Amino acid sequence: MSQQRHGSTPGNTGAVPAFPDLPEATIARLPEYLRALHNLAEAGSETVSSEGLAAAAGVNSAKLRKDLSHLGSYGTRGVGYDVALLIDQIEYILGLDQRRAVALVGVGNLGHALAGYDGFASRGFRIVALFDSDADRVGKPLNGLTVRHIDELGRAVVEEGITIGVIATPAGAAQAVADDLVAAGVTSILNFAPCVLSVPAGVDVRKVDLAIELQILSFHEHRKASLTAIPGGRSAQPGNQEAVGS
Amino acid sequence: MSQQRHGSTPGNTGAVPAFPDLPEATIARLPEYLRALHNLAEAGSETVSSEGLAAAAGVNSAKLRKDLSHLGSYGTRGVGYDVALLIDQIEYILGLDQRRAVALVGVGNLGHALAGYDGFASRGFRIVALFDSDADRVGKPLNGLTVRHIDELGRAVVEEGITIGVIATPAGAAQAVADDLVAAGVTSILNFAPCVLSVPAGVDVRKVDLAIELQILSFHEHRKASLTAIPGGRSAQPGNQEAVGS
DNA sequence: CGCGATTTGTGCACGCCTTCACAAGCGCCT
């Protein structure tokens, strides 16, 4: 589940804005809640009950209430949660009030798609620089930006205020790119390359491996197939069942 | 963590190949071990210790041993694990011995990249059919395949033996596509659309939301930024620290 | 103004997962 542990800060009493100490599992669900809330806001809802929001986000209502309780009491008993207020709260916690500048390294097959992915911009992220080491790709325009050579990364990070780096290179190049990103001052990395990255403490790494997801599904296919031999078979319970967030 | 619960099979004693009942957390790590093992095999290693394999996979060695112990004892005390044997075992468990046919629905920005992603083929998955509902896209060639209209999905699933469907459509179309996939007989779905899917019991759904990953990183950026006010600051411990699998 | 319907916030128990620590087992060297 947790993708990275970093040093805890023991003597943290009396920090400036009293940043809440959220469980990692809760953090991972907040974006899901946020998306559901935006949908509700667009649909014109002023308030929403924990039951309703939980259904929209695909989770248990008790879990949702406990998650929200961690970031303060922003609900009204007997009524529910104020949609607009909760959106502001979650966006603040997630640090989405300031649009974050993102650097994308590796403009190959996957990088191309990521550079053009609408979902980033619509949720507060701006890809402000593209990098590659292939001379054939450097200098080419892509989605309003020009692909730059990776040597310029250090300067770009400072000039553009980049805090997040996305690695979409082949596995062999990923560690070197990660080192470059860290050296440039980036402290959060999203890694699409199928490999383990080693980074110093204080740097957060999240990994997305598309093939691993398929392999997990393959396991369940294998498991299901090995159960078809049983005559009684699976008791298909009628209640439909929803997928939950990552 | 767990992306989908499905009905447990209570009266399962005496199943045919005695399919092991692996913890979900273990399953999610097996692909990571497998990748590390393939790297070791290419490097010429015959055996590997739990310590070595754990380092290569980015996990704790005790966790690795416990994971592997769940699928039987394939190690030798004092020596380690036989790399080739372990690869075979994990590939069998994951059902990778038979190459799985995958259907990809939605050939937009992201779909294009997925269709051409090398990592799928190299790990035992074949994308055998592409679908879209946009008339402009249907009929166009892409990576050796022709994009077909989504109405043909049912026939294609049967003809090609498709067991896994990948959804790379906009959020608005995803539920309808999922319904189509389920109706066609697909029992595993990988969803890239930012929405909650509702599927009947027995169908596995995994979700990958690229924006959510960035939002989680954004939270950590926000948290780290709120700690810089403290003079003592973070005690950067020297030991480098590695990112772990999804 | 009081009562009931409704919904939040949370104490508690349970289960899963992780981690430690060590006994059991294997091979190698003398």
Add this chain to the structure above:
DNA sequence: AGGCGCTTGTGAAGGCGTGCACAAATCGCG
């Protein structure tokens, strides 16, 4: 053949997360 070092496999403990069930709180209505 025997002992020694190394590594696996696992019992036990601790921590984290989930879900239940209920008390507390708020609104609306008579």
